[in-house]
Amino acid sequence: MRKHRLFLSPPCVGPDERACVAEAFDSNYIAPCGPQVDAFERAMAERTGISHTLALSSATAALHLLYRELGAGPDGAVVAPTLTFVASVAPAVQMGAEAILVDSNEATWTLDPELTDDALQTLAREGRRVAAVVAVDLYGQCCDYDALEAVCARYGVPLIVDAAEALGATYRGRAAGSAGVAAVYSFNGNKIITTSGGGLLASADAALVARARHLSQQAREDEAWYEHRMLGYNYRMSNLVAAVGVGQLRHLDDIVAKRRQIFEWYRERLADLPQIRFMPEAAYGAASRWLTVVCFDGDWASDRSGRPGETSQRIRLALESENIEARPVWKPMHLQPVFRGAHTFGGGVAERLFSCGLCLPSGTAMTGSDCDEVCAVIRRELG
Numbered sequence: 559m560r561k562h563r564l565f566l567s568p569p570c571v572g573p574d575e576r577a578c579v580a581e582a583f584d585s586n587y588i589a590p591c592g593p594q595v596d597a598f599e600r601a602m603a604e605r606t607g608i609s610h611t612l613a614l615s616s617a618t619a620a621l622h623l624l625y626r627e628l629g630a631g632p633d634g635a636v637v638a639p640t641l642t643f644v645a646s647v648a649p650a651v652q653m654g655a656e657a658i659l660v661d662s663n664e665a666t667w668t669l670d671p672e673l674t675d676d677a678l679q680t681l682a683r684e685g686r687r688v689a690a691v692v693a694v695d696l697y698g699q700c701c702d703y704d705a706l707e708a709v710c711a712r713y714g715v716p717l718i719v720d721a722a723e724a725l726g727a728t729y730r731g732r733a734a735g736s737a738g739v740a741a742v743y744s745f746n747g748n749k750i751i752t753t754s755g756g757g758l759l760a761s762a763d764a765a766l767v768a769r770a771r772h773l774s775q776q777a778r779e780d781e782a783w784y785e786h787r788m789l790g791y792n793y794r795m796s797n798l799v800a801a802v803g804v805g806q807l808r809h810l811d812d813i814v815a816k817r818r819q820i821f822e823w824y825r826e827r828l829a830d831l832p833q834i835r836f837m838p839e840a841a842y843g844a845a846s847r848w849l850t851v852v853c854f855d856g857d858w859a860s861d862r863s864g865r866p867g868e869t870s871q872r873i874r875l876a877l878e879s880e881n882i883e884a885r886p887v888w889k890p891m892h893l894q895p896v897f898r899g900a901h902t903f904g905g906g907v908a909e910r911l912f913s914c915g916l917c918l919p920s921g922t923a924m925t926g927s928d929c930d931e932v933c934a935v936i937r938r939e940l941g
């Protein structure tokens with residue numbers, strides 16, 4: 559058993575981040591705003607090619623502000639992939655919106671454009687208003703933005719991108735998130751870059767970002783005294799936290815290159831095992847490979863039991879007993895007790911990926927011999 563735990567995707571920071579934090583510290587711009595927040599917003603705008611950015615306390619906060627902007631609520635449903643993390647839809651549902659869940663595409667594991675069309679057609683026929691379609695760039699792979707934009711345009715529904723997991727990925731040469739009306743990114747501790755915790759809203763629409771900025775700081779009016787014409791939230795990113803992000807962002811290209819290398823290490827080491835399939839990479843882009851995700855064939859519990867399949871569970875537990883962290887693929891939203899009975903289009907692809915899939919350790923600091931250890935356990939279990 560390993561002495562030091564091999565985590566799924568731990569933070570990886572170094573002297574650059576330390577220097578940026580020290581600079582913030584020494585300037586006494588600790589919180590709430592400050593030059594590092596401005597610098598981080600500018601650097602993210604440059605990196606994504608999306609002109610207006612707003613650094614926030616989390617991607618969940620960014621999604622909340624966006625859903626509010628788009629009028630999600632009792633008369634504004636949200637169409638979302640069923641295969642995602644709950645935060646993609648939770649803020650909209652908390653505002654009273656119905657989540658309409660759509661299956662993944664087999665070839666990319668991301669939101670299926672044809673099924674999205676079916677969903678929007680059905681909702682249009684029913685005379686329902688749809689506040690947004692949210693495209694989630696799963697595990698660092700962009701959705702097919704062009705196809706989803708065309709579908710959304712047909713029904714006059716705004717598209718937003720949840721690129722929480724995909725910073726550094728590309729779609730036809732553009733940055734992850736550069737589609738629709740706005741995108742969100744996460745800098746949570748396990749993401750491709752981290753600020754310890756944080757998120758960002760990005761949009762080409764300056765007015766949208768300005769409104770979100772206003773709401774994110776308690777909707778305080780520009781007066782010397784505390785003047786409020788509406789109620790807002792305390793969602794801003796602190797300056798100290800932004801300093802970590804400034805340092806991390808400088809290394810994004812190297813981090814993505816390393817994550818892609820880790821993926822290749824696994825592929826090379828497990829190539830001869832016919833039971834294993836790797837998450838495919840769509841021809842239209844380059845995934846960031848935030849996590850290396852594999853599927854163990856023939857392990858589909860089609861009974862909608864709500865539990866991962868036997869093989870992926872067994873391998874996860876075997877890894878755990880060696881002090882190695884692995885995680886099941888996201889459990890589809892339509893199988894979650896909280897979404898029981900949700901209107902769902904398809905679902906079989908997401909169910910199979912949940913049942914057969916496993917996310918393997920993919921941290922930036924991982925070594926080839928760490929990868930050897932993981933692969934040895936997988937081989938032993940499949941043996």
Ligand SMILES: Cc1ncc(COP(=O)(O)O)c(C=O)c1O
Binds near residue numbers: 615618642720
């Ligand atoms: C797809 C997706 N959306 C949203 C979030 C929420 O991000 P945050 O933790 O920054 O709120 C995450 C991960 O945490 C995620 O994976």
